[in-house]
Amino acid sequence: MQIKVARTAGFCFGVKRAINMAYEMGRGQKGIYTIGPLIHNPQVIEELRSRGIEVASSPAELKRKGARTVIIRTHGLVLGTQERLRRAGFNIVDATCPFVKKAQQYARALKEEGYQVLILGDIEHPEVQSLKSYAGRAAVVVKEPQSLPRLKGRVGIVVQTTQPLRALKSLVQKCLEQVKELKVYNTICSSTAFRLREAEELAKEVDMMVVVGGRNSANTTQLARLCAGLCPATYHIETAQELSPAMLEGVSKVGITAGASTPDWLIKEVIGALKELARRKRA
Ligand code: SF4
Incomplete structure (x- = not known):
């Protein structure tokens, strides 16, 4: 395997x-x-x-x-x-993170320049709560471009650093249908963008994807969702103990990715456990 x-x-x-x-x-x-x-x-x-x-x-x-x-x-x-x-x-x-600080500064700048601030992200996430506090009371958090409220005047956008680019593109397009002036700070972290792109490529070429990371991690959950859409045999696990022989039935190529908060030692444990399961399957 x-x-x-x-x-x-x-x-x-x-x-x-x-x-x-x-x-x-x-x-x-x-x-x-x-x-x-x-x-x-x-x-x-x-x-x-x-x-x-x-x-x-x-x-x-x-x-x-x-x-x-x-x-x-x-x-x-x-x-x-x-x-x-x-x-x-x-x-x-x-x-x-310095990239989060940058997003906070942009949120504050938009508020001070008189824009109605839109934050693309999950209101439950602490980073978004922090961004909202910099963006002022009138700031609106949008989880999905589809849930955009009615807008008027000048609108400014900042983004939770772990959001996918396609969500930002879709939000911008929807805003342009409503407002004449739109200022966008693309505060998506490049490490997130690269990780998502690589996971997407990998999920297309394997029989099974393993996504390692906390179930409470927004970026890991997002990776797992993306991979599951491309490779039905996607498993989001926190530790190697969650792997089982049944998962490897009919599998000859496995892809592994992990969230930004997953340490190397957990990834190595997962690789070791997969090798061991494959060895037992061969025996
Ligand atoms: S994913 Fe990492 S580097 Fe990117 S903003 Fe979050 S903490 Fe910073």
Whole structure:
């Protein structure tokens, strides 16, 4: 059985940077917390915990638990929260991905220039909540171009960094049918775009796709959805333990990709488990 692993599988630049910053802080210091999980991968969060880096869900919880240092995750924070934490006496380590910061700046600029800001993304996602806080009260979050509300005046768009380009193109087209002035910041992260493109190519040429990553990870879920549309035997798994011999029935070529928050060691475990299942199948 042939196994082909996507070159773009696994940690992106922003996640690598955040994890390195957290490991650096974890050396010998106490009272280190992230506000919300640093990245959307339960196995990595568990590993960070073993190094003394805990998760708190709110500023109140940070206080209650006696946190000293707060690491801000890649998705960023709602405007003003960081300053409030600093004033409350916490040492802040800002691991917000620089690409997310750029999107925050564009959202703020659009608001200040008087545009009605549209954010393409998932309102439940912390990155989008952060972007919305920069874009002002009138900002509207659109999950799918089909759910676009009625628009008027000057409209400005920013995008959750992990959205597919085709969703942005479709939103722009729909907006142009309604408004005369449209300003678009394409804030889709190039690492996401490359990963999706490579997964698409791979899913077309294999009998089975394995997408490794947290079920709570937006970009991994999106990868799995894309692959499932092209290769019906697509499995979204978090760990190698979820693989089974039945999955390999009639399969001669397997493709593997992984979300931006999936560590190399989890991908290697999946490759090892697939090889072992294939060996047993041959025996
Ligand atoms: S996917 Fe892109 S924007 Fe998100 S953390 Fe990674 S590098 Fe940053």
